[in-house]
Amino acid sequence: MARRPFTPTREAARGSLTGLCATLLPPEAGGPDPATLAGVVGGYLARTPHPVEPAVRAAAVGLDALARLLDGGRLVELDLASRERMLDRLAAWAPTELLLEGLKALVLLTHGAATFADDLRDRSGREEPVRPDADLDVVPSRHWPASGSADVIVIGSGAGGAMAARELARGGLDVVILEEGRRFTVEEFRTHHALERWTDLYRDAGTTVAAGNPPVMLPLGRGVGGTTLVNSGTSFRTPDRVLQRWRDRHRVSMADPWAFAALLDEVERTISVAPVPAEIMGRNGELTLLGAERLGWSSGPLQRNAPGCGGCCQCALGCPRNAKFGVHLNALPQACAAGARIVSEARVERVLHEGGRVTGVRARRPDGSGFRVAAPRVVVACGTTETPPLLGRSGLGRHRQLGRNLALHPAVGVSARFEESVTPWVGVLQSAQVDEFHAGDGIMLEATAMPPGMGSIGMPGHGRRLVEELGRAEHYASLGAMIADAPSGSVSRIGSRTVIRYQLGRTDGHRLLKAIALMGRVLFAAGAREVVTGVPGVAPVGDVGRLDEVLGDADPRRLHLTAFHPTGTARMGGHAASAPVDTLGRLRGVEGVWVADGSVVPSCPEVNPQVTIMALALGVAGGIAARG
Ligand SMILES: Cc1cc2nc3c(=O)[nH]c(=O)nc-3n(C[C@H](O)[C@H](O)[C@H](O)COP(=O)(O)OP(=O)(O)OC[C@H]3O[C@@H](n4cnc5c(N)ncnc54)[C@H](O)[C@@H]3O)c2cc1C
Numbered sequence: 318m319a320r321r322p323f324t325p326t327r328e329a330a331r332g333s334l335t336g337l338c339a340t341l342l343p344p345e346a347g348g349p350d351p352a353t354l355a356g357v358v359g360g361y362l363a364r365t366p367h368p369v370e371p372a373v374r375a376a377a378v379g380l381d382a383l384a385r386l387l388d389g390g391r392l393v394e395l396d397l398a399s400r401e402r403m404l405d406r407l408a409a410w411a412p413t414e415l416l417l418e419g420l421k422a423l424v425l426l427t428h429g430a431a432t433f434a435d436d437l438r439d440r441s442g443r444e445e446p447v448r449p450d451a452d453l454d455v456v457p458s459r460h461w462p463a464s465g466s467a468d469v470i471v472i473g474s475g476a477g478g479a480m481a482a483r484e485l486a487r488g489g490l491d492v493v494i495l496e497e498g499r500r501f502t503v504e505e506f507r508t509h510h511a512l513e514r515w516t517d518l519y520r521d522a523g524t525t526v527a528a529g530n531p532p533v534m535l536p537l538g539r540g541v542g543g544t545t546l547v548n549s550g551t552s553f554r555t556p557d558r559v560l561q562r563w564r565d566r567h568r569v570s571m572a573d574p575w576a577f578a579a580l581l582d583e584v585e586r587t588i589s590v591a592p593v594p595a596e597i598m599g600r601n602g603e604l605t606l607l608g609a610e611r612l613g614w615s616s617g618p619l620q621r622n623a624p625g626c627g628g629c630c631q632c633a634l635g636c637p638r639n640a641k642f643g644v645h646l647n648a649l650p651q652a653c654a655a656g657a658r659i660v661s662e663a664r665v666e667r668v669l670h671e672g673g674r675v676t677g678v679r680a681r682r683p684d685g686s687g688f689r690v691a692a693p694r695v696v697v698a699c700g701t702t703e704t705p706p707l708l709g710r711s712g713l714g715r716h717r718q719l720g721r722n723l724a725l726h727p728a729v730g731v732s733a734r735f736e737e738s739v740t741p742w743v744g745v746l747q748s749a750q751v752d753e754f755h756a757g758d759g760i761m762l763e764a765t766a767m768p769p770g771m772g773s774i775g776m777p778g779h780g781r782r783l784v785e786e787l788g789r790a791e792h793y794a795s796l797g798a799m800i801a802d803a804p805s806g807s808v809s810r811i812g813s814r815t816v817i818r819y820q821l822g823r824t825d826g827h828r829l830l831k832a833i834a835l836m837g838r839v840l841f842a843a844g845a846r847e848v849v850t851g852v853p854g855v856a857p858v859g860d861v862g863r864l865d866e867v868l869g870d871a872d873p874r875r876l877h878l879t880a881f882h883p884t885g886t887a888r889m890g891g892h893a894a895s896a897p898v899d900t901l902g903r904l905r906g907v908e909g910v911w912v913a914d915g916s917v918v919p920s921c922p923e924v925n926p927q928v929t930i931m932a933l934a935l936g937v938a939g940g941i942a943a944r945g
């Protein structure tokens with residue numbers, strides 16, 4: 318009989334989780350009741366996909382066993398000093414330090430969300446939405462027949478899929494959009510608990526990771542509207558230098574800056590892009606602009622697609638005002654007005670083909686039953702991480718570059734303590750940019766906060782120190798930076814599971830450290846007393862000299878990285894050997910399959926990518942519609 322991996326029972330793990338909570342946030346120092354907090358953590362874990370919950374349980378039980386070995390008792394039985402000593406030991410060794418940081422992030426995320434739950438609901442419900450939910454022709458898959466047909470099927474309703482579907486429907490084609498996620502309403506964003514919104518809106522309840530050294534957290538949206546439901550609304554046009562590279566090196570004629578400008582204009586009109594108004598910028602953004610101004614660095618309010626935004630800082634959990642203008646509020650209703658139909662909760666398992674020509678798709682409902690839709694054209698827009706595995710499952714993954722060339726536009730965050738109250742969760746979540754180092758170094762700084770309570774995951778220390786810092790969370794500002802990376806990752810599949818790998822390049826690692834140095838300078842220039850660099854094991858620094866010193870010794874492979882902008886796994890290009898998708902968006906090797914999402918982006922777009930992806934999708938769909 319195959320041996321089952323060790324996973325402690327929930328019962329055994331509950332005590333260990335309680336001990337972990339009591340150690341990270343000791344009640345003796347004013348921390349929350351550990352048993353209650355452990356219950357909230359357990360509730361969140363119960364909603365995560367299979368390997369996550371048993372892995373966390375095993376880690377908590379393992380820590381308890383270690384405590385028993387070294388100090389003669391389970392964490393929950395030890396006194397405060399012994400518990401803190403235990404954490405110091407864990408933090409001193411790289412592998413356990415990584416584990417500790419992961420557990421700390423989990424505990425702080427759930428603690429923050431639970432603490433602010435009522436406040437969040439209160440603030441969400443205070444003002445009426447600025448627009449109602451859109452009029453969509455959307456049917457959950459359980460009400461969809463076992464077979465059907467269309468002129469064209471679009472798989473995925475996110476940034477790329479929605480724009481493509483609208484263009485195709487307006488071109489007179491009968492369009493069916495199949496979306497794995499469900500439809501969300503503004504009422505849910507106004508009334509549901511933050512953790513519920515988090516677990517519902519993200520693939521794998523927000524636990525997706527790109528494996529590597531270091532691992533990279535990679536949240537991905539899932540629902541009617543795709544990742545635009547949860548994104549920050551930042552809306553950059555693709556820089557001309559990037560477009561020129563795609564035109565000249567990748568031979569993508571559509572990317573010629575002059576021609577592409579028309580597509581970008583159309584996207585900006587559709588999603589209503591405008592600069593963040595000063596009244597809702599929030600102190601976090603203001604301090605960023607102040608710091609940059611004092612340094613003489615180029616900066617300004619970000620361009621966003623959020624007409625009517627009230628600055629409630631909840632974009633990552635779905636907008637409770639329907640102000641953020643994701644594609645569920647513009648391109649999708651426009652597609653439906655032109656005749657498109659959306660089937661939600663429909664995971665496409667295979668693109669079907671015969672004799673080198675596409676014939677339709679086979680999809681699965683949440684209850685496991687299947688259905689088919691026949692069509693002579695299929696546009697795949699499942700997003701950068703899901704499109705190659707779907708093509709692979711379908712027997713269309715023969716191109717050697719499919720699934721490769723993954724760029725992540727990786728991000729690091731820095732926070733800083735100010736004397737004044739910053740309250741970063743009042744104001745727009747992502748509000749201001751410092752672009753001084755963008756063209757030269759590929760580094761973009763963006764003032765980015767987290768929804769109320771969730772920003773505490775960036776707090777320094779553990780035990781008493783952590784409780785103390787949480788008590789003055791409103792004095793912290795936070796800044797994020799993204800770097801233009803070399804494509805260094807891949808997506809593949811093991812059975813039905815997607816596996817994402819990413820190996821941070823040496824140059825990119827050093828660029829991330831430089832980004833931390835730049836963010837620290839901005840925050841000090843704005844008046845910060847201490848900067849939390851995010852470098853593991855390093856105490857907050859009090860001046861630029863110390864900042865440079867700690868960064869000089871830092872190993873980029875130990876940084877805590879997050880990424881929000883995966884691209885490139887089915888890149889578009891004129892060279893048949895290096896690009897799985899041709900310059901019109903057609904998948905090479907089969908007739909009738911196009912790709913129109915982040916995966917076709919030829920290389921890191923160097924800016925937040927939604928506008929770029931939407932413009933490319935418009936270009937691809939325009940070509941299909943023109944051919945009829
Ligand atoms: C927290 C966060 C903040 C962000 N902020 C910004 C920002 O401010 N500005 C910006 O430019 N970008 C931002 N982004 C990134 C941006 O939103 C994405 O790059 C963009 O939405 C990707 O578009 P897409 O069409 O490739 O995929 P998605 O928008 O992710 O859409 C793909 C859709 O396909 C569906 N799907 C997948 N597989 C299947 C299947 N087999 N069958 C059916 N359906 C399937 C998915 O459920 C999903 O809904 C952010 C991302 C995140 C996670």
Ligand code: SF4
Pocket residue numbers: 550623625626627628629630631632633635636637638639640641744745746
């Ligand atoms: S800050 Fe974000 S969530 Fe809040 S109103 Fe503005 S767009 Fe919506």
